[in-house]
Amino acid sequence: MTDRIQTAYSEAEARYVAANSASRAAHETATASLPGGNTRSVLHWEPYPLYIISAEGYTLRDADGHTYVDLLGEYSAGIYGHSHPVLLAAITETAQRGLSYGGPHAAEARLAMLIKDRFRSIERVRFTNSGTEANLMALAAAKAFTGRYRGKIIVFDGAYHGGVLLFPLGCKDIWGAKEEAERASKYKVLRALNAPHDFLVATYNDIASVDALIESVPGCLDNIAAILLEPMLGSGGGVCATPEFLSHLRHRADELGALLIFDEVMTSRMYAGGGIQSELDVRPDLTTLGKYIGGGMSFGAFGGREDVMALFDPRAPGALPHAGTFNNNVLTMNVGATGLERVFTPEKARELHDLGDEVRDRINGLGDDAPGPGKKRLRVLGCGSILVFHFTGTSIENIASPADWKADEDPRLLDLFHLEMLHEGFYLARRGYVALNLALLEQDGRGELDRFVNAVQRFVVKFRDLVE
Template identity: 45%
Template sequence: MAPLDQPPPRNSDLESALLEARATYAAARPKSAELHEAARRVMPGGNTRTVLFWSPFPISMVRGEGARLWDADGHAYTDLLGEYTAGLFGHSERRILDAARAAMDTGINLAGAGANEIRFAELVCARFPSIERVRFTNSGTEANIMALSAARAFTGRAEIMVAKGGYHGGVMTFATGQSPVNLPVPTRFLAYNDVEGTVAAIREAGDKLAAVLVEPMLGSGGCIPATREFLAALRDACTETGAVLIFDEVMTSRHSEGGLQQRHGVIPDMTTLGKYIAGGMNVGAFGGRAAIMDVFDAHRPGALPHAGTFNNNVWSMAAGCVALGELFRGEVVEALFQRGEKLRAELNALCAEAGVAMQFTGAGSMMTAHFRTGAIKAPYAATPEEEQRRELFFLDMLEAGFYLARRGMVALSLPLAPTDLSGFTAAFREFLNLRGPVLGRAA
């Protein structure tokens, strides 16, 4: 067939393509739509977790098993979101469920210390180079709050520094700078991966700066890895000024047995953890040098309090012992990292072959789609067209049977089979073939 005889590409106009994809999505999910309308009558926006909201309405999930999800309308999905890294073990890891059930069989709320929290703490301290002492919380958000509180008490200083575009929990979100929901803590900002500018900013803050809190790879900020040079510069500048360096490894600790700090060989003063370390249960942890963590030592006069009814809840402590002590160790950890590296390379090769303005950044089993070319070293403000392409990618992947984050993030879980990943690669190739004309051309 001569080129002029070929039919024009379907949905060559971006806006038209997106409108059609939204309509297809809505028509296929009437029960999710009905549940969302019911939710709006009792919850603002019909939602209690912002990241799970999107227009015209979010999917209502009813069941998960292994690396599969089913929605209220009967559609099945391969889960590539992995509960934003919390679902590392999938939805039904039997050994974790058995441990949690056995713990609850002895009583749910015991209002006392237990042997499992000691074992879990020993596992955490043994794995992460920066952690000599650890305490548990209910979430990564709480872990970051308590780590900053410890740093401020230890240094006697008030100010903190975070990365522009960083995220450290529901009350420390910096995608657009400060937010009304953020804690009222004096906050300075650094530019991610800007070595000279960041060192200058830390030195300028001087003895006012209690802590620098940074993710060694931005998670919700786009899976943008920090360079080792940047992390090492943070380490040196904090040592110079006496500020406490805190790595938020709530997401990135999965990238080796000792997290990205171990993989890079850059050791912070404190580390925060969460998400997967208790097998997907509600947990967080913060730890670091004994001298800093001992501000919580109640054997000492004037120790800081650290409350939380469920900090050492029996199911999370038991599940954590299995997750870190038995399941996610050694070759399993490295194999997951390499699977993600291979997948990201394959996806980027397809983008290059198609000549489109699209790429995936990340490390190991975490990655995010970006709809632009060139090196991405820091967060950026996406254009309206980029946001439309991101939504189109999300909707098309849903129709192909793959569930990932609305923002284009993928977080692999252990139950995913090789055929799941090859199926996703094939679906992505079809996406590029179909949508190439509206994705923009590579420069």
């Protein structure tokens, strides 16, 4: 970290502290009962996070009375914005008929049919309460269907598939290391946190890496149960998989007799609302979903080929049990179905996707593409309405995995960018993650996005000795 970055960050942090005394007090109160005052790690930042007291449309209001344009979009779960009248009406109408039934009801079949219509690879679907659960169940299905109960799972460095399925950049070598080499690693605790599967970690977008990993497994044709990946890395910085890479994974999964699983928990919103797979020639065996599809309620789902999902058919002898008190919660099912039918239509999905691409292109067009020696260029990765900011000297066309942007990225520049954007009135993740919501499609929302692009340009000009 250069002295200039540290000086600029210290000034921004002092301004932040002076403007947010109520949030600071709320944070200090929370630390008495929550470790670090927090029960969701990603929402913490230094010196302390803002405490939100209300939300409406595309705006948030904090404990100190500041109003922000919400560009975080609840990490892609908040696609409807806040307090959408159609969804509020659905919540009220549903709640008046009872919050939980303990039995099947029509809304779950209605939501399932809507999902089938949008995701071409999903022939049957089952619901969970989160994307994490969805991925856990998809892996269980893959092992059961292949009969490889001790089979290995291929995943990718920099991927995130839920709270117990984390593969941060740099874990690749540790996952394959002997215990002695692992002891000093910062990833040891994360490895202990993960669900107990035998994972093989490959490099994203690297066909040779995948092939070498497969060949390293004795009896690979009988010992690999699944390949699990995000078509766009969410926590991995918005890096998109190439069509060639995905086609190769499809070929290798078929060759191995393994299942190919697409984690589209974040990316299901893409294009016309059918996920990244809707624009590919590659079809996964299983797809996992989550986030916004529950209309703002807790939601997850896994689905795919009818023969694989038949494992969970309770009419069949020996069917796999799939429990979950709130799997078919009537609020989630009814509000989720209403959202897909009446609000996040395929037409609106495409409009939001195109808006995100437009904003990304505008920001990537700021300044010269060739930063000076030792300087970082602001670059925005992602797809459609998910944008991820980076400060790196590596050009976008040369970024194929998280290692490519992280090789020279100074995270304190992102910290500085985060505080500067908050000062400008824009709420986004500290790591530079942005997920646009439908409320921003309205004329005044588009105006706020224009203001955001201008704020980013002011940041680049203000800190031009650090960023070009």
